[in-house]
């Protein structure tokens with residue numbers, strides 16, 4: 240018998256004969272079994288050991304099986320309890336079930352039945368344990384990341400999230416790429432009164448081919464299409480009771496839109512390849528970086544679906560419209576032992592950040608790899624930030640830096656040509672450390688391999 244099939248059992252029975260037989264039987268079947276002849280002994284064992292399943296005889300002198308059950312349950316033990324009762328006391332078994340026993344057996348019964356019922360009780364114990372673990376995982380998955388922003392447009396967004404979060408309404412989040420749409424969806428889900436303890440499940444329609452989107456969302460039956468080797472539940476079922484975040488909803492194929500509309504209207508849907516109707520309770524938060532009303536006008540998105548998901552609308556401002564928020568975000572994402580040179584900061588403040596917060600995070604990460612001595616300078620910023628049209632003014636002031644850059648770049652290329660693209664030799668010729676050369680190659684976007692023979 241494998242370890243997984245082994246059970247930790249406790250048998251509480253005052254009839255010595257029966258108890259000894261039951262214990263011997265269960266041990267022979269490979270289970271770990273403790274025994275008690277009365278409730279006091281049982282309570283002591285509960286203090287010392289952990290049982291998955293316990294069997295209580297109902298009629299015992301002193302503390303009865305029912306009282307023992309009451310005590311054990313009020314201590315909050317996770318053990319599943321099976322009650323043994325005589326013909327005359329069957330109605331007590333009903334009372335025991337109400338008090339939290341999972342099952343009962345009427346004497347006499349074959350010992351094989353006892354093992355079978357213990358097995359069912361053990362299955363229940365496993366499921367409850369799994370359920371506790373999953374709840375814990377969900378609770379720990381709560382975002383520690385908060386939406387940062389003190390600018391007026393961000394404050395409006397944060398206030399709106401606080402207002403719509405607790406309602407159960409569908410929300411459409413619009414905003415350019417990297418503006419924090421997914422983060423906003425998390426904030427809305429966690430502000431929900433009824434759903435926050437349940438899962439938040441995400442699907443990105445742009446990342447999947449059409450047929451996969453359908454089976455991801457709604458699940459499929461075995462054999463529904465080539466490759467469907469097993470039955471699979473869809474994300475609507477996984478998110479039941481919670482929230483489904485549909486990212487890039489503008490990419491949802493037209494053919495699937497009626498199916499989504501239906502589940503939004505009454506919670507009903509069918510798995511791919513199944514006739515059986517299922518029902519769920521799922522809140523929808525959708526996001527898009529396209530203008531969905533235009534998609535509706537162009538016939539790419541159903542108007543009725545648009546109105547269904549756009550009950551509440553949240554528009555995330557692009558970073559360039561968030562004023563001094565950029566400083567807050569830099570402070571937030573940069574470790575406190577880092578600083579930024581004034582002209583570099585000014586360039587960042589003036590840049591348009593088409594990739595928004597995500598692009599800013601990437602630029603900072605890159606800069607901290609390139610920079611020396613924990614100071615980020617213009618040299619460590621991506622070229623697009625330094626050379627953007629918005630940065631003219633600042634660059635005029637940094638003109639010398641730029642000219643030097645050009646001279647430096649040309650010189651490095653010249654040396655690389657002389658050394659046939661060999662970085663070790665080139666750095667020696669240039670009189671700089673190899674790491675410094677790597678940094679410059681990356682910054683000037685020079686590919687040394689193109690100078691190899």
Ligand SMILES: Nc1ncnc2c1ncn2[C@@H]1O[C@H](COP(=O)(O)OP(=O)(O)OP(=O)(O)O)[C@@H](O)[C@H]1O
Pocket residue numbers: 384385386387388414415416417418419420421422423486528596597600
């Ligand atoms: N206001 C904010 N405060 C703190 N971090 C933010 C904020 N907005 C975005 N971020 C961070 O920026 C990154 C990108 O955000 P997110 O993935 O939510 O953007 P998105 O709009 O969903 O992007 P896409 O459209 O590309 O899917 C994430 O790491 C997120 O934590």
